[in-house]
Amino acid sequence: MTIAAPHRFTGGRRIDISQLIVWTIGGILLAIVLLGSILTLRAGHYTAAQWRDFVVFGIAQGAIYALIALGYTMVYGVLRMINFAHGEVFMSGAMTTFFLADYLNRSGFLKAHPWISLVAMLLFSGLVSMTVAVLVERIAYRPLRGAPRLVPLITAVGASFFLQYTFRGLFGSGVRAYPAIPVLQGKLWVFQKTQIAVFVGVLITLALLVLFLQRTRAGLAIRAVAEDREAAALMGVDVDRAIVTTFAVGGFMAGIAGVLYALVFVQVQFFMGFLPGIKAFTAAVLGGIGNLPGAAVGGLVLGVIESIGPSLFFDGYGIRAAHQLKDVIAFTILVLILIFRPTGLLGERLGGEERV
Amino acid sequence: MRRPIRSFTVLLLLLAFVLAACQRAQPTPTPAPAAQPSPTPAAAASPTPAAQPTPQAQVTKPTDPIGVLEIKPGEPIVLAWMLTVSGGTAQLGEDSKRGIEIAIEDLGGELLGHKIELVGEDSGCNPEGGQAAATRLAANPRIVAIVGSSCSSEARVGAPIIDQAGLVMVSPSNTAPDLTDPAKHVDAYLRVAHNDKVQGRVAAEFVVNKLGLKRVATIHDGSLYAEQLANVFAENVQKLGGTVVAQEAVSPEDTDMRPVLTRIATQQPELIYYPIFNPAGSYITLQAKEISGLENVKLMSADGLLEPQTVQNAGQAAVGLYLSGPDLTVLGPKYQEFVQKYQQKYGTKPVAGFHAHAYDATMMIVEAIKKVAVQAPDGTLYIPRKALREALYQTKNFSGLTGNLTCDQYGDCADPKIAVYEVFSTDTAGWPDSAIRKIYP
Amino acid sequence: MALLETFHLTKRFGGLVALRDVDLVVQERAIHSVIGPNGAGKTTLFNCITGFLVPDAGDIRFSGTSITGLRPDLVARLGIARTYQNIRLFRHLSVLDNVLIGLHPHINYSLLDAILRTSRYRRAERTAEREARELLAFVGLTGKEFFTAVNLPYGDQRRLEIARALALRPKLLLLDEPTAGMNPHETEEMIRLIRRLRDERGITILLIEHDMKVVMNISDVVTVLDFGEKIAEGTPEEVRRNPRVIEAYLGRGAASGLGPSTLPLPGEA
């Protein structure tokens, strides 16, 4: 029995006014940005070298975002939750390592063996951050596995503030300045040497991370849990252990990011984790959360947009002190990505979960 | 026995509410805080003219349009500070706080037979902190007067709150011109720090006349102090024949200043003037020389960065940085004595530029209290608040550590001496002499 | 007369075709079953009908008008209610509230009425509560109005889910494996309940069911899906004899966890 279809449906969901409004707003924003860029470029205040500088600064900042974003993305991939406290994990390494750096500097070791000192600082910072990350997982997240999603999110926010103000209480609210590392002073072509150190550090870390995930049993376990936790458990993977490993690895990278941050920006304080944390999250979402290369790409893209954006988008309109709007750009990108392309630029690796 | 009395007072209070409400409606619509301060004592309003307690005054409690503070025997006279003692600007406020503490110590901790108690609130060097601190201080009815605030932003929102509460504040380190601008000044506000109209002028003279630089850029951080000082500087540079090629802003939380510096570099300035605070100030110091086009630019900041932290944080990059600020080198032997006390008490030389000002502010307040306070035979002390304010405004040739202070009708009391310092070393152990030296005037 | 019709309904997920050209006609006041091995696309069909999924092609008509791509809540308001395979109650609300939420589209008062508690509000709330209690009585949950839904025994949860669906005053009720996890006695009762729904309330029923006994027992029409395609349709008797159906079940019987014995062979009751 076949019936000739009287009407063949081709479109998607019928048009919804709320969606229409959202798309209109998005369109207007895009138009503003485009028009601003055109106006700026036609005015021609900036030389090519300056645009290049913007990109270089953006990449240096973005590389650090990328390193932190990797931690977000890994945890999200495995647990499907945002580790809100990740920015503080990053801060804890940088803050604590200041004292090591300061000690090395005072004792003259830093001058004598800068490379050894640097590696020691990176390792130390990584270990501190790792410990903090694992503790956070153990205390604030693990007991709540299986609770409604809202619950671990709230503890994550709590953990974030707890860590911030613990470090404030321990080390004070003042700003601490890392000693300069002699071999990293000065420029190489258009780059600062510290910036190059950051790129190299990020590349090495990323490579090690990929190797770890692809080539080790622990990495395999993490990937299995990320794919399907129940199935992995049935196959004999120790889920808790895989999750702890994820936190540990993510924390270690955040710690390394902390020292690299200190190389570029020198000053550290207890609040330093908050903004980079949010930005790194933005980067992770931008690249497609749960997707490792995505986090790296997202970080770089965000860094560059932040660096170029204020000049490119707003200068054309003659907006005063456009640089102040840098974070507005970052947050707007975050919101827009979440609205229009929640799977990010490179796509979400770990599908499966419904997000209607 | 007490209960009925209490409820009676409550009733009275209620009545007073209503009466006050009715009364207030009739006169001019100008609210109290906006009223202009009168340089001369309003004879009808202020109860006790400057002299020592008169026999009549000893018997009756004085009256005062904004209230009389009553200090019973055995109760302390409460002075308060409202300074930034945390975060990146902690040294600035801590330094001033020590000035107050030394002043109280010099008084032997006592005034008119009452102990002096010092309380305080951290005002965080931002408007919100000023708002919160002022609100808390205003709610403490025991406070006589306040030494503060540290940063001009704090005062801008804090002063009206203090004013409303009937208190008075003397700032050791606010320098923004706005605060004593005739149109914007609030009655409760005085300061012993210089007005930045002076600092900005001196800085501009130094840059244009002494250094011979013509193209300058300015950066502020959105704070009242920075914004206004940058503006005054810019105006003066233009007056002296220079050009201001860029006026930019950063926010105090920014860490990456390279983009904004690159924007400035497009205009090829010879000097960047950024009168802001730490840590943002140190970020600019650190990052400016990295920018292509700014390799040879001169950097200059102001008293907000006149603290060892600036040199500690920026390290080698700080060498060559110019800093304008109060000139402490021309101060007399009294100041040297003070510094010695400071060193004895805190184990370090003064860590910022406004310790002496805080000392003077405290002493000025104490003088004024002595003038207006009325002592009852039983030792109870009455301090009429409006009269206290007026006494402060009448301060003339008060000999303080920072010079001879005379207050004008808008609350400017300073005897401004501005110097420009240069950072020549990264050694902050013997701050200030080991790291900075005066080069102008 | 046909209450629900689908024409060439197609839905893909990436490369996987969940539904392919499915034509389905559900007659008014029928009990119509959809069967098929796991992954045959039954639940996808339900999701398309209720508006949660937008089909890639094809049309769905309800009482003659197209409802394709309509928002789920509008579909529900037209009179299509559903239950879920793994019970989805409002777990932390009371039994009564669960049903009252089902009545949501039928309660009419404005926000202002609610804030001022006008007579209109009170009347509407009273009527709604009465209806909710009636529905609870209908499914046999009287006396448990103020239990929290999670605290109900399993069978009661199933019944509550049906009561909640009934609160929408549906013309068509989609039941997704209503007897899953029930013991024979409970299953008996559920079958009776489903019959009563049609007989006493005149509701058309579209049913997904794995238990062949239930299917054969109550269905007027059975549609068989396999790999997203309709392979057979007819009375239980016809379907049971259809060789393609037997092949679909027997061929992969072991893999789908549904042994051949579950499919009652001809001649059995």
Next chain:
Amino acid sequence: MIVHAARRAIFIGLVAGIAGWHLSLVGLIPAFAQRRLVGDALTFSYALLVALLALAAYATGRRYPGAVQRIPWGILSALLSSLMLFLLALLVTHLNLRQILLNATPELARVLTFGGGASGAGLVRLLLIGLLAGLFAGGLSALPRPWGRVIVSAALMTLLLGLLRDVLGPLLPQVVTSFLYGTAGLSLAGALVTFLLAAVLFTLRWSLRAKAVTARATAAVPATLRQPVTQALLLLILASVPLWAGLFLSNVADFVGFYILMGLGLNLVLGFAGLLDLGYVAFFAVGAYTMAVLTSPEVGQRFTLDFWIALPIAIVTTVLAGLLVGLPVLRMRGDYLAIATLGFGEIVRLLVLSDWLKPYLGGAQGVTRIGRPSIASWRIDSPQEFYLLVLLSCLFAWFLSVRLRDSRLGRSWFAIREDEHVAQAMGINRVTAKLSAFAIGASFGGLSGALFASLVGSVVPASFSLLVSINVVAVLVLGGMGSLPGVVVGALALVGLPELLREFQEYRLLVYGIVLIAMMLFRPAGLLPERIHRRELEEAVEEAREIAPAEIATGRG
């Protein structure tokens, strides 16, 4: 068995010790060293330390049925914690850690050892106190049902009274004050009397409640609250606050009020509709800035409106802002929603901060000279007078919350919170339900912001940081999401108490962090769980027990 018990005791002892290290080194314990509670001896620091030790003992002992086991194991872990504390005192005294750890001062060592110092005397003192704390905790928990609780509550009450000396002292009649309080903290006699009085009160309350339970009345407290007499009395007390509270307390009450308003608003969004909004401060900011721009002569068009005209405009603006935030996030859930709203909150703050909008919104310097309300000839000026306005607003918001909760809209929010998918299948329009939650919730925040701006007289961007949002979320979490009385309790505890305890200010965010984590771990429904929910749960459990005891699934609450 013994080995297991010992391991447990040691573990808990160590954990408590580490907690002690943490609290000491972040400065919380030394900060309270000057705050005397009872007499000259008992400072708040000591009370905290003793509480920590007792808690360790209690946590260890509660596993075991009888006092015979409870007490010794409890003592063991309390002693272990004491040892840890002593170790810290030793470290602090003999190593110069101050360069790194701000609070590793000799003063800390003195506080930790109860004045004994890092010497034999200190050790003996600490161990003795550990022993007593263990004994006390073990003994208490071994007492029959109400007594342990009554004693602990009464003790806490006494400590609270001591803590609030400076606030309460001036309020009470002088006779009472001079009897209760010494030069600092409670006098010994005052403490004793307070303790006994409190104990009697708590016993009374307990027996009343027990009676109520046996009488099978539904939940005792709300029932009495609902009685008009109690309500009127409560209202009268609340309304009379400005008469007896003085400037300072009224000011605190105002700020608590602002947070109650915001809490009630966020409760609609988070508690009722289950949408975690981490950018709630945006609405507070919009309300405050609208009020500022409209009534201050400083910015914008240089015109000023009257407060009463500006207020509704501010609320309408916030509702629009609520819709604007709500629309794009309609399709998001959980974490994404939280982050997106957080982004919105920050965008609002950054925009009002910017130089770009400075001519309209005042930039970093904010806006001052904001208008105050006046009724006829009565200018509402002081915090005391403002209190009435705040109280009225809170009551209105409460009233609205109740009415909405009991309406079909409220039910549709609950449905969305419980299961968005099913809610839609039940004919609930997700768009209207969520948007109405956002819009109405926002309006409360806007009202709060407008009042805040007017009371303080100035608005500055820094007042609208993420911390405000977190603060409101913490208020809700502590009180219980969805629970209206919970909002009040949460605001009193998290906003009111820190204002009253000056030393506390610096640690308030640390405490928020602890509250958020601890509540979620140990009491996710909050201190005062949502009422309907609880009532149902109790009844259900009770009745279900009669019907089908085996099949009750334990609910989350």
